[in-house]
Amino acid sequence: MEEKMIDIISRSLGGQPTTSDEKQELETWLNENGNKRFYEGLEMFSANSKEALRLPQANVERAFEKYLGKMQQSRTALRMRLIKKAMPYAASVLLMLGLFSVMMYLGNSDSGIAKQEQWLAAIEPGSQKAELILDDGEVLNLEEKKEKDEIKEKDGTVISNTGSALVYDVSAKTDNQKITYNSLVVPRGGEYQLQLEDGTKVWVNSETRLRYPTQFADNKRMVLLEGEAYFEVSKDKNRPFIVKTQGVDVRVLGTHFNISSYADEDAIRTTLVEGSVSVMDNKNPDENLLLSPGHQAVFSKKSGDLENKKVNVDLYTSWKDGKFVFQESSLTDIMNRVSRWYDVKVFYQNKEAGDLNFTGTLKRYESLDRLLGMIEKTNEVKFLFKDKTIIVQRK
Incomplete structure (x- = not known):
């Protein structure tokens, strides 16, 4: 038949x-x-x-x-x-x-x-999850801690874990001890918050590693960043706060700013919300910029150039408030964010699809089909799905 x-x-x-x-x-x-x-x-x-x-x-x-x-x-x-x-x-x-x-x-x-x-x-949106690597190499899975918990380090530092944030308290720490370091590692599909011992608050985005001392030195406060994080730095005129990345050092006294320094992107972007920051090429200290609020320092990894741009800061900081905000953003940029947050892969059937620009706002915890559906309504692209891979097809 x-x-x-x-x-x-x-x-x-x-x-x-x-x-x-x-x-x-x-x-x-x-x-x-x-x-x-x-x-x-x-x-x-x-x-x-x-x-x-x-x-x-x-x-x-x-x-x-x-x-x-x-x-x-x-x-x-x-x-x-x-x-x-x-x-x-x-x-x-x-x-x-x-x-x-x-x-x-x-x-x-x-x-x-x-x-x-x-x-x-x-395909669910990301959630509060991370790993904390202590100074002695012990790895703690923070996602598994459902209720408020305390972590005590050997040097006396007490770390409170709320399930979505870590808070450092060094009041019980003894003097004259060597500086010890922790690392917060946030995977794809995750985010976490952190309050350092000086009161500085940090929002850590997906696929990011932040290394920091449990107690800062007397003359400076320094952390190392790979990925993306938003900082609200506590003011301390005697101790500058320095964020080191694989390309630039960002130096502040007290301010709010965002740094995006993903290894697979061609630029490091420092976006200032309030206060002031100095952005310096760490291989060429003479190459530096002093930013004012509403501006962004763009460091090209290929050329080593630093550019000062006037920007809409919401486009670069809204992630910490649970939103995706796009304004004439390329589909490549949008899907880079989507892939990290929803932990999926993206394949472009042709390069032209990634060059298309879109504008819109969506809650970060919305389902993936809602986000892709909004983009498809423009009749510019179509999305296909296979084995946790999004296939982008130009219409």
């Missing part, structure tokens, strides 16, 4: 005659769940048959095998065989639209839609 149905559908798509009984069988098959929409997709392909005949069929078939893989369900297997049967008619359109377009036709069946919805439902 299956072979017969394939033959009937193939002849129907090719404009070849069918009997009245065969037409009735085809009508019955079309009324089954999801088949009519699939058939309409094949009709669109067959409309371009003349051009298609000049294109190689074998390469397209191999590509189908690669992307669709082994299919176990009889309905899907039948559709796969139908596509191959109709390949002489469909090849040109398939190559023009890209293989993922055909996957969308397959996905438009109820089972395909359900699988995509299940995939999106399984």
